[in-house]
Amino acid sequence: MGILEVKDVNKRFGGLKALTDVNLSVTENTVHAIIGPNGAGKSTLLNCLVGKLIPDTGSVMFDGHSVLGRKPFEINQMGISRVFQTPEIFGDLTVMENMMIPLFARRDGAYRLHAFRSVASEAELRERAEAMLEDVNMLDKRNMHSASMSRGDKRRLEMAMCLVQEPRLLLLDEPTAGMARADTNNTIDLLKEIKAKRDITMAIIEHDMHVVFSLADRITVLAQGTPLVEDVPENIKGHPKVQEAYLGEHA
Amino acid sequence: MFGLGKKDVTLFLIVAVMALFAPFILNPFPTDSGLAQFNAGYPDLMQRFVIFGILAIGFNILFGLTGYLSFGHAAFLGVGSYAAVWMFKLLSMNVLPAIVLSMVVSGLFAVVIGYVSLRRSGIYFSILTLAFAQMSYNLAYSVLTPVTNGETGLQITLDDPRVLGQSATADGGIPVTNLFGLEMRSFETLDIGPWAFQFSVGYYVAAVIMLISFYLAIRIFRSPFGMTLRAIRSNQNRLYYTGLNARPYTLAAFVISGMYAGLAGGLLACMDPLAGAERMQWTASGEVVLMTILGGAGTLIGPVLGAGFIKYFENIFSKINDQVVHGWVSFLPDGLEDFVVALIHPFVGKGWHLTLGLMFMLIVIFLPGGLVEGGQRIARRLRRRPAEEPAKSASTEPAE
Structure with a gap:
């Protein structure tokens, strides 16, 4: 039984069937990649997991609880953190402040932030934030205004913001989309580092299958809204169905 | 404390x-x-x-x-x-x-x-x-x-x-x-x-x-x-x-x-x-x-300064009438005096809003951070002069 169980999920937008009978199971402490060509329904699936969309039929269970009908912040409080395609950070805040907000959210819950206790007095949370920044090699940038950083650093910061919450499941939405080759490799290295340093469950949505081969423990190939195959990376590469789905791109 | x-x-x-x-x-x-x-x-x-x-x-x-x-x-x-x-x-x-x-x-x-x-x-x-x-x-x-x-x-x-x-x-x-x-x-x-x-x-x-x-x-x-x-x-x-x-x-x-x-x-x-x-x-x-x-906006002291600034204008600037202005420029020859007073007239007394509006425009254009930013710029300029000497204190400021 996986930590995330997607059962018979269907979603249509008017006449378009975006997802058809999607079944997916993500096991704890594995990296599970969901790949597929453009229009395969990857983003729709992800949005069903984080509370942005509600499937027409089917169920999405996280750790035995349904996430359907819950709002994004409630799903985050259940233990799912999300990294966006383009880094979403608090641009007006410093790097350190960006790190403190997820920590407050985790410790105090969605509704119970302190209005009079000083942020400066939170030594313990500050240490955790610094340790996390150290982990992603950003400690020296902690007082920087986060909007002025490079895209690669923003990606690192966003990742650190998600990881510092110690999520039970980390969702990544095309973390290398639109990146130059060098940035893509950096991101892959960062993810590998993260995976090596801690027990973590990750689900990565990715268009480019080469990105995930060295990273994923299991790969699900999605095409036209439905899973084609699910297997370990070695078996995916030469699979005839996958070749067919990606025909013209990597064939 | x-x-x-x-x-x-x-x-x-x-x-x-x-x-x-x-x-x-x-x-x-x-x-x-x-x-x-x-x-x-x-x-x-x-x-x-x-x-x-x-x-x-x-x-x-x-x-x-x-x-x-x-x-x-x-x-x-x-x-x-x-x-x-x-x-x-x-x-x-x-x-x-x-x-x-x-x-x-x-x-x-x-x-x-x-x-x-x-x-x-x-x-x-x-x-x-x-x-x-x-x-x-x-x-x-x-x-x-x-x-x-x-x-x-x-x-x-x-x-x-x-x-x-x-x-x-x-x-x-x-x-x-x-x-x-x-x-x-x-x-x-x-x-x-x-x-x-x-x-x-x-x-x-x-x-x-x-x-x-x-x-x-x-x-x-x-x-x-x-x-x-x-x-x-x-x-x-x-x-x-x-x-x-x-x-x-x-x-x-x-x-x-x-x-x-x-x-x-x-x-x-x-x-x-x-x-x-x-x-x-x-x-x-x-x-x-x-x-x-x-x-x-967004600074602690700024709004207090802004409130003082506007209330000062409203109450003090609005009281400067033509007579007062005449008093200031009385040293000028008669014709010139009247001309200068006529020139200043729209900006004082009942026209104080015009002055305030101009000041507001200048501040928003040149100091988007308001009076506080003006103060910070002055402070930085004053500090830069002594700082050009070797005194380079690389103090690590705690993040807020």
Whole structure:
């Protein structure tokens, strides 16, 4: 039984069937990649997991609880953190402040932030934030205004913001989309580092299958809204169905 | 100290000293000198400085932190005033219950307006708050006449019940507002040489309340709540995916800010116990926006400076009439004198709005961070000169 169980999920937008009978199971402490060509329904699936969309039929269970009908912040409080395609950070805040907000959210819950206790007095949370920044090699940038950083650093910061919450499941939405080759490799290295340093469950949505081969423990190939195959990376590469789905791109 | 960081303690002490010694600081010119008209150290104006300072501090908690631009804050000011005057009419002339009621009523008012208006953001939010404020103004002006006394304004009279006080004083006059017997309007004059300094009870009551408000605002700015409010302005989407619901926090900021405005309105009524609908007009809402932007939105001290700046212009600049200008340029030959006076005329006296408007434009264009940014630039320039010498103190500042 996986930590995330997607059962018979269907979603249509008017006449378009975006997802058809999607079944997916993500096991704890594995990296599970969901790949597929453009229009395969990857983003729709992800949005069903984080509370942005509600499937027409089917169920999405996280750790035995349904996430359907819950709002994004409630799903985050259940233990799912999300990294966006383009880094979403608090641009007006410093790097350190960006790190403190997820920590407050985790410790105090969605509704119970302190209005009079000083942020400066939170030594313990500050240490955790610094340790996390150290982990992603950003400690020296902690007082920087986060909007002025490079895209690669923003990606690192966003990742650190998600990881510092110690999520039970980390969702990544095309973390290398639109990146130059060098940035893509950096991101892959960062993810590998993260995976090596801690027990973590990750689900990565990715268009480019080469990105995930060295990273994923299991790969699900999605095409036209439905899973084609699910297997370990070695078996995916030469699979005839996958070749067919990606025909013209990597064939 | 007091749960504040070192920098904030310094800032607070500066404001405290300025507020407590305002009767001296604002009265730099001897009473019978020609410049005496630029003195702002009389009780009525000093009270306005601190009361509108409170209004701007509260407005800044909403606008400066969350970025939600309310264009209807005058409604809370007016509601606070009406609540306070009703307290004077029904309960007693003590200002304490009046202040408490004005905060409670404006807080409730803010919950309702905020709950509806915060469903939208940006320009739509501003328009919604503006619509609410105009509705309140028109209600106060005509429909709710039994409560607000319409265009005459709500005043205290000799036949008010005042169950805990007296309807009329022993000699048949209307009692005055007081704090446990200390009359708001009473003042002492201290003569030192040619100077006359006035210390009014009303001013000091308002100043102490302003300092408390300022202290609370610092605490809010430095708290996780305040940081989250800035995060709301920055990226609401990220906030929702970080496990926080932006809605209740924004509403809390709106209500706090509305209560600050209600407090300011209540204090205005304490100093002069009448309340009129014009206090709720949209120009009054616009004024607090100007104060905050002029001083520096999102900074702690900015709104207070902005409030002082605008109130000074309104009360001092508007008093410079053609005669005064003639006095200044009397050394010029006659024809030239008239010409110069005609030139200056549109900018002073009744034309003070023109000067204020020009100053506002200059500040917004050249100092988008308001007066505070101007101060920072000057400080940086002054510091750079000694810093060019080897003194290179690479102090690691703690992140906030």
